[in-house]
Amino acid sequence: MKFFLDTANIKDIKSWVDTGLIDGVTTNPTLISKEKGDPKKTIKEICKLVKNGDVSVEVTEKDPKKVYAQAKKITKIAKNVVVKIPCHPDYFSVIKKLVKEGVRLNITLVFSLAQGLAMCKLGVEYISPFIGRLDDIGSDGMQLVADLRQMIDEYGFVKTEIIAASIRGVQHLQESILLGADIATVPAAILHKAMLHPLTDNGMKKFLDDWKKVGRKTFP
Ligand code: E4P
Secondary structure, eight states, X not given: OEEEEEXXXXXXXXXXXXXXXXXXXEOOHHHHHTSOSOHXXXXXXXXXXXXXXXXXXEOOOOSHHHHHHHHHHHHTTOTTEEEEEEOOGGGHHHHHXXXXXXXXXXXXXXXXXXXXXXXXXXXXXXXXXXXXXXXXXXXXXXXXXXXXXXXXXXXXXXXXXXXXXXXXXXXXXXXXXXXXXXXXXXXXXHHHHHXXXXXXXXXXXXXXXXXXXXXXXXXX
């Protein structure tokens, strides 16, 4: 299973890339709006930092023709860019065309099994079900991930990977792992929290305290 970082923050990306655990990055207009500077430069820098991973960059146009043109422009930013397009019928023919032209797409704002199936039929690279936003409206985000997994496996849509998105806590990440999401895209703070455990901290403290009792200044 891959971990993507769900952020456009260079500092967070740098520190996680150093760990070797990050397989890609997802951005969106909201995340980019939180960062200072020229968005194109920011994206370029992110693409350099995660050179062996995919970086999702979302279209910001509304009109389908403009979305198509913008998607083509976005692909030119870097080789590892994946274009993010919302899962809306207005864009289905654009998505079909881009897939035929070999543009790698991450279809975002997926909220139903039918939407996911439609995107698999079009042969997109990634679909992003938004867990947290479904939970927000009293629906079950994790169930959608489970349903998409079952659908992809049953119908053999081998080309499309599930990115568990809109992850709001450690529990969402744990369940995404268990349900077989191909990727979880996680905010840096949640990923950090998921890697901590009080028993690890306690255990480290006890080992260090006991080591002091040995009374050796150098070892080995
Ligand atoms: C994923 O690609 C999105 O950028 C992100 O997960 C959205 O999360 P949110 O619902 O917390 O904004």
